[in-house]
Amino acid sequence: MSEALQRALAEALAELVTTIDTCDDEVLDPDTAVKWLESTGxxxxxxxxxxxxxxxxLFRExxxxQEPGSWRDALLTTSEGFGLTEDVHTAQCEAVEDLGRRFxxxxxxxDFATPVPTCPGWTLADxxxxxxxxxxxxxxxxxxxSDGRVRAADLPLELPEDPAAYPDWLAASAASCLTALRNADPDDGLWSPGGDPHVRYYPRHLLAELVVHLxxxxxxxxxxxxPIDPxxxxxxxxxxxxxxxxxxHVAEPVARLGRDGAVLRLEAADTGAVWCVTLGGGGFAWQRAGEGSGFGWLPAPDPAPTATVRGDVADLLLFVHGRYETQNPRLAVTGDHGFLDEWRAATAL
Incomplete structure (x- = not known):
């Protein structure tokens, strides 16, 4: 794509977004405006x-x-509205450092022999x-x-013999990892076990691991x-x-559920976010909807849910990871409990 075409498209998008964002409610329905902006975001x-x-x-340019004035001031907020000015990689590395230290x-x-009830069969040492x-x-x-699969079991872990030394070993492991992450371009390509084969996969993965394991x-x-940051x-x-x-060991059990068309709806009571997971075709598709402020998510999908789980977003995270049962008082569950039990068994990590 030529630079001229990039500039033209960016200018058209910035002006369209700013027009929508500054339009009077009598001219454009606010709910429609939010839906358009969320989809773009x-x-x-x-x-x-x-x-x-x-x-x-390109948005800033x-x-x-434009001439100085309210229109130029509004255009200058376009990047911020879509979160384009955020340094996600640095923020995730900082969060990983903080949570690793706290862990x-x-x-x-x-006592490292203490059982971990949420990870059956594990102790604190494990x-x-x-x-x-x-x-x-x-x-x-x-x-x-690395451009090929790496197994942790094949790496020199330098694990201390005495579990009492594990916290210092963990701190050293985290420091080495963070140095590598901070020195890397998040868009560099490499192997990952998920759907994003880039450096940016790893701080995000570590952050998700640490939130749950803490x-x-x-x-x-x-x-x-x-408290978990929403x-x-x-x-x-x-x-x-x-x-x-x-x-x-998640994808295959989900494919065997035989629940094509079933919908799991997760509703965050504190933030307004909604996830809809629809089974079918040997797997599932999902969408995330409105967050309550800012731009960034698809319009809320409309399929009738087979089961709905409602709670604060942190509680939904712990539910998705199997830490909370459906009977947990922090959650409100409606619909087909049998489907929820099947989903939980299929997605257990």
């Missing part, structure tokens, strides 16, 4: 980091070609070893830019799970649904 949200930077530049401090001085191993594995893949550790120690929880659900099709 969803598409732009799937751009690579490099393309997001390019589009941000469009605005700055290590949570298990430090704990859980800590798993979290550190995932960091070692991710750091190796990113550092080497809750596992806290619950194992008899504490309430710490944005991290929502992205964790997205990550799970996006990559489930690439995990054979």
């Amino acid at each position: 969803y598409v732009l949200g799937n751009l690579s980091a490099a393309d997001r930077r390019t589009l941000d530049r 469009t605005a700055l070609r 290590a401090e949570t298990v430090r001085d704990a 859980l800590t070893r798993h979290v550190g191993t995932v960091h070692r594995w991710a750091g190796h893949v990113v550092r080497t830019r 809750a596992d550790a806290e619950l194992a120690l008899g504490r309430a799970a710490s 944005g991290h929880a929502a992205d964790g659900i997205d990550h799970f649904l996006t990559n489930a099709a690439y995990v054979p």
